[in-house]
Amino acid sequence: MRGDIVYRVYTLHEGREKECFFGAFRSRSEADAEIARLSAMEMNGRNWAQQYHNRGFVVRETVVDTDFEIPSCPKPRDKYAIKCSPKPNRPGTWDSTLVEVFRRTSSSGEAEKICEYERNYSMLQTFEPFRQGSREFALISRNYTKTAVLDLGSGSVIAEETDDPDSGAVGGFCPVGFYVPDWWDVNDGSIIPGSDCWDANDEWPNGDFGFVWGCHWGDDTSWKVQYLDLSRVEQGVVRREDRFGYVELATSGFESPCLTLDAEAIRRSEPPHFIHVSTYNGAAQVTFAVEMKFSLDSGRPREWQRLNVANLE
Template identity: 35%
Template sequence: MTLQYIARKIADLNESNTWTRIQVGVFEVRDGVESQVGEYIRNYGLMRTFFHFQKNGKDYALYSPDYTCTRLMELPSCRDLGGEEPAGNGFCPVEYYVPCYIEREYEGVDGKRHRYLAIDPQSKDFEPSTDFRYPLDLVTGEREKIETPNILITPLTYMLFGFVSGCFWGDDSSWKVQVLDLSQAAKGIISREERFGYLPLPDKLSLKDSIDLINFELGEENWDITIATQRSFEFKTGKEN
């Protein structure tokens, strides 16, 4: 059984000479069947400002009822848990991304079992699989085929951090990326950090596709992240704008 929550605009609430307002429906999707579980009002276009994730077996969502802030929603109740307050000079979100993973285990050439992470796994990553090794037999000089199971160890788990792309008011020439601390999401507490500087993202990539968690290992502090960025040049001179 698969379960996810999505959001989409269900009505325009605009009145003459007023700021954009839309009614957003929240839908539970269980094994491909949708049912509406709630709704909220947003004072801007929806963009991609709803992202369902899980923590300790419970469902939550990052969402943005006001275009200048990010907040947390409990699911399926759609209850607002807390988060940022609207601010005229706030960071305006346009998209969220919370990485998830599973752990799998395989047998190495040393005969020992080793674990690894599959980040943002696809359906095939949850299925049993077999690894093949062809070690050299030092007596016969021939290679022997050895089959070992590659097995799923943990259920789908979401990271304790996420990412938000957007901009500060008046600077919408490109989207920038910031980090969200979700370790206290159950309490309605999030914090946002401009950890990588004022980094412009590519126009034609989603936030998820712009980020690659390289060699991420649980419990390790020193690991790398790759972020795709966008740069503009004068064609004739090659100088960066």
């Protein structure tokens, strides 16, 4: 964090004016170990460092000028799990679900119950822990047509979609699953604050947005995806936006690690395979894996026919 000292490793070469940067490290001993590793490398039977960096290595101390700290592991998605039990309602109606929320407390798989809540439908995959700074939350759905935010510190629901027509999205969307990109879903930790190439993109994502997939009540059985604005959950506000249009996600085969309480306790789970977030030239973007049906006769996607799209233009 800001004010810390990191140790940058550079290489020099005769006739090359510019130094080459080879990483930043949290201690001088780590920097020296990297220099030793690079110095011993061989390429095509020759010493790599002597061939391309014959004036050796230099370590420069640098003061970190950002408040950002790399988030800890395990990720919230690997830290929390749920246990679901059906709760019968009156005859002729579907069961509700009693959801118990647990925090995995050790690598042995022990779990500590922190709260419970009731959902008025089957669970599906409507539990997604995430973090904003030092606080941990979870996207949940108590009402089958609403997204809510559970504070995992207090065990209380602090935000939930409303029926306000000015909320930004059409009501009646039924959540089936959630995803909030964690910093470790996008970054591997090999670049640290204070690095020569560190910038604001390396501090993203920070938990202020997510995705919900599901369907409108009475729609077909495919899952569409919508955007969740989580930037004001601490003020009690969660907003859903239908900004991607009619996109059918290819969700087959995915199961959240939070749904299995007796799984190995702490591990590095992968994000959903059908949603990938990234940045390009400073702009955030998302790639979806989608389902598309094509006509064998014309070769055109059925979705184009539904939207009356004549061609790609």
